[in-house]
Amino acid sequence: MLWKNTRNEWIKITSKIRSYLGIGALTVLVVVVQVALKADGGSFISYVTASFEQTLSFNGKILNGNLVAFIVLQMLIVHVPLLIALVTGDLLSGEEAAGTIRMLATKPISRTQIVLSKWIAAALYTFVMTAWLAFLSLVVGKFIFGEGDLIVLNSSGLNIIASDDLPWRFALSMLIAFLALLTVSTLSLCFSAFAKNSVGPIVATMAVIILFTIIGTLDVTVFDAIKPYMFTTHMAAWRSVFEVPLPWDAVWESIVVLLVHIVVLLGITILRFNKKDITS
């Protein structure tokens, strides 16, 4: 019954216009960034490399598909959660608002299975969004800008990664990005179990992300104890994959924290939905 209802949930997601809004918006955003970089990428690169020009000499094709993919991911990974929450925040509360939850909850399928099937469908949608983002940024980026080594400036300094060392790093970074976005999906699904309309969960999800991000960037010692456990701290963990050497401990820690968030939030959702009196 779980898989039958998962199939139903996927049909529902793919039949709603709002599900395509996210994919459409993502496509437009990526294309706009790529067109802008194609038109004036040189200035952008000069601005970034200006501080190193006295000590380093840059040769070769710095503005390539890999760098464009990295820039696109960095720009958009913050906005994609909103596009995902638009769909996943509606999964339970939307049924409540439309009244279809009554029809669904009187069928011979347990409430736990209803939540799980919705979560699996949400995970699938999140994966599709992540994969689409990867395709647009990497495949289309390489098609437009060509292949080349990746120069990244991050916490460990300036890293130059050979192009043949990049495919697995992009794959791993996408996997971590997927886990981060799945945490957002699960959070909005959780809020959805407490709400009676879809606006509340979407706004609440974004509010939490913004609040946690602000806390994460505030250099105040009182928050230091909780920062390592906030999922927003680990949402940018995909960037660590482009450090040399790769900080495996930090990567694993991020993966574990995100997985724990997913499990706990899903547990709260199941508990809440099982206890809920459906009176709408």
Added chain:
Amino acid sequence: MALISVSNLSKSFGNFKAVKNVSFEVREGDVFGFLGPNGAGKSTTIRCLLSLIKPSGGEIEFFNQNLASNRNAVLSKVGCIIEKPDFYKYLSAYKNLEIFGRISGKDLSKMEIYKFLDFVGLTGREKDKVSGFSHGMKQRLGIAQTLMHDPDIIILDEPTTGLDPQGIIEVRNLILRLRDEQNKTVLLSSHQLSEIEIIANRMVIINKGETIVEGSVQELLEKQSLNLQINVMNESIFESTLLQSFPELKYHKVYPHNYHVEMVSDTSAQLNEKLVNAGAGVKSIVPKRSLEDFFIKMTEK
């Protein structure tokens, strides 16, 4: 055999007791009327029966199985419409039935889904989105949805609410067909009391969350006095005939030329004959015995 057995069911929302020790039985083959004024606790009781709401106390059994511990097995044999059937408006009628059929415990072929749509008179509208359906069409689609997994019991909560007269007749006829053609046991909650009188064979009345009375509709009605609304041309002949020939009857004038007569047993034919022979000028005699009177009496207690 009791297909549904409810014993001392109660449900509280905070300090408010919506249902207090409600008990009743629905037997195989019944069209069971579930009556009560607005706010009596009907919808809460029905939601408890369908596990939408967790009861605060009492027992619910379907097919001699406890609902709480056999939820999925029980619900696989129950079809229902709660208040109004809400569907996924962005999907077609066919797709909605396919989706609900898939989780009702029976995989249906395309032909079977078309058969159910035909049963409720929606042939030709299969591929139309539900967003364009009228309330009556949604109600009929709701009935198709309840039948897909061939349930033994169908629970309908206020199925005619919001329908126009034509829609009410259509839904009423569908309920009768469920009983007559498909041998379904139906639990029907309604505030259309006249409808219950026409359709149901047994009923329970609840008020303020408590059971008032349960029994056969026929027997409960027979306990009631028969009221007649009589319209005559000659008031003095009418009153003198009643005094002379039927001194046991109570009557009062409702408005000029119109009388309300209360009978213990049905002697309306003899009364009519006497009045006509006496020249009272009988224009109409309308029997008024109905659940309306019974219901009002019961809930006023």
